Amino acid sequence: MSELVPESRQKPVVPMKPVGINANLLGYIGIDTIIEQMRKKTMKTGFDFNIMVVGQSGLGKSTLVNTLFKSQVSRKSSGWNREEKIPKTVEIKAIGHVIEEGGVKMKLTVIDTPGFGDQINNENCWEPIEKYINEQYEKFLKEEVNIARKKRIPDTRVHCCLYFISPTGHSLRPLDLEFMKHLSKVVNIIPVIAKADTMTLEEKTEFKQRVRKELEVNGIEFYPQKEFDEDLEDKTENDKIRQESMPFAVVGSDKEYQVNGKRVLGRKTPWGIIEVENLTHCEFALLRDFVIRTHLQDLKEVTHNIHYETYRAKRLNDNGGLPPMTSETEENHESNL
């Protein structure tokens, strides 16, 4: 009964549609050109992508984002001077960029959260983040509910949240668990192990296993969520990623060095050069392929079809079938117009 249904008009008599018949094709029609048409259309309109990075300061968030998108996307904070004030609460800084590659224009927004986990008392420090994410859903909902709508509603919803885990080698911290527990229900969380060059291979595998187990025990569903696998193909592919690769242990760098005659991104240390894009050194390439080359569209779709819809349903239900109010909420009526 709590559906918002406009007054029904008298429905005209419409004949029932028969079941689809598989028609035999006797010649070329040209239906497959729709793929090209669609591709052209999307390239013209461009894409939006909003990525949020969360983690304690000094874990290499900005460097990683710069490495991911191969440009100076975020300015690194070079640490606070003693005279500068440490921010009292978690700030949310969203910076937008336009990048283009291969004819594809992307509007990338990186949302940084300086101050997360940096105070002495970090209780509820995920609340500003959760509030920000919900605010973006709210903005989108308001636009969608308008009578005269824009042709393309600007999408500021957070599509992906990279959560940086400190490479202690032991297990997850309580703050990590709390954050992920609260936010895995509203946004796609991808946990990454930062500064992975501090662990040896064995330490890395053990740590990853422990982290995976802890996440499972606490019921934290990170992206790709099991329940949203659409078909068998997706499931097997995602299972492999979930159970073996995630969380990705990454190293970021925006400096280039000469290795074996090639210029590669890496970190120079006295005992050797850690190549960022070398799969034997760290899993950055896996993360990049996962987030950008294969699952970018899926991240956006899960955000739109599942997280946003959940938010919308909750909002409309709380308001008794009405779209959200800016003033105080009304009594909880399960009615409709």
Next chain:
Amino acid sequence: MAGAGQPQKDGLRSLSLSGHVGFDTLPDQLVNKSIKQGFCFNILCIGETGSGKSTLINSLFNTSFDDSMSTHFHPNVRLKAQRYELHESNVRLKLTVVSTVGFGDQINKEDSYQPIVDYIDAQFEAYLQEELKIKRSIFNYHDTRIHVCLYIISPTGHSLKTLDLLTMKRLDSKVNIIPLIGKADSISKTELQQFKRKLISELVSSGIHIYQFPTDDEVVSQINTIMNGHLPFAVVGSTEVVKIGNKMVKARQYPWGVVQVENENHCDFVKLREMLICTNMEDLIEQTHTRHYELYRRCRLQEMGFRDTDHENKPVSLQEAYEAKRRKFYLELQRREEETRQKFVQRVKEKEAVLKEAEQRIQAKFEHLMLMHQEEKLKLEKKRKALEEEIALFNMKKANAELLQTQPMVSTPVSLKRDKDRKNSSFT
């Protein structure tokens, strides 16, 4: 290394990449998802009975969907919808073809276009209702909205019929109309040019907006502009094949020659197929969603009483309008409830009054009867008394008479004195 960002007009920095990031696969990702989901395309075919609709559809999609010919004797216009799933390479298309049945056959054609308009509106309505639900699954929704309307004009060679004008006028704001000239092999080339020019000028002067192929994309703008000049397409459909040279082609065989469907010199069928399917299918779907559906939605919501700005021209959010409407509705509901209750109380009172009155009448009657009864009783009592007295008197008389009769039997001397006494006594 990465370049510094230059600020753009909307406050966004544009960055240059120092290496291959890889998001140029994004269109491919999108396309893969869409392929998995499959595509939906809905065509509405309007034309008089016998104008060649079914044959045209069969020729366009290289299949024979429905073989039966329809009669001319339908009492009113109906719509017949058929759904098909077509596969080509890895593309799955869910095609729905809706044709009119009996269009233009009736003697009185006033209501001919109404079923069509109602059908299109019903599809929009279904989508709107799904969109307004709380728990909705709009990405799984099977889109039934009509994406294109192929309007088949009869090849009279003169001008548009009134029915065509009226119908197209009603539909041009609801659906993308592509006008076609059906059975074009009955017109010669020169007549055809004249006819097309006449049709276009009539459409323009009546203010009917037909679908224009989009010319904003450089890749397709040139060909689209050319095609726009060829509208309305003169098409010929055929499902029979004829051997020409050493190929089997779709054609119509006449004693004087063969009309080849796919020959551009003979008719515009190939142009139609190009434009409809190969070049602009996506644009048709998009126009339906962003223009026609949005217009319908706007009108519908305004009909229901929602506005974006109130009478003082301040922006009113939909939610406030909703809230006001809900309050009004509740007040109305309460008022009606009160009214009904009042009415009920009133009726009860009236009934009570009636019953009371009846009761009083009956009471009066009862008392009246009682009175009468009493009177009767008294009367009867009197009569009885009178009767009893009579009886007593009669008895006395009878006793006296009997006594007198028995007296003479007794002897006299003894009783002379007695007689004398008695005589004397009887005299006294």
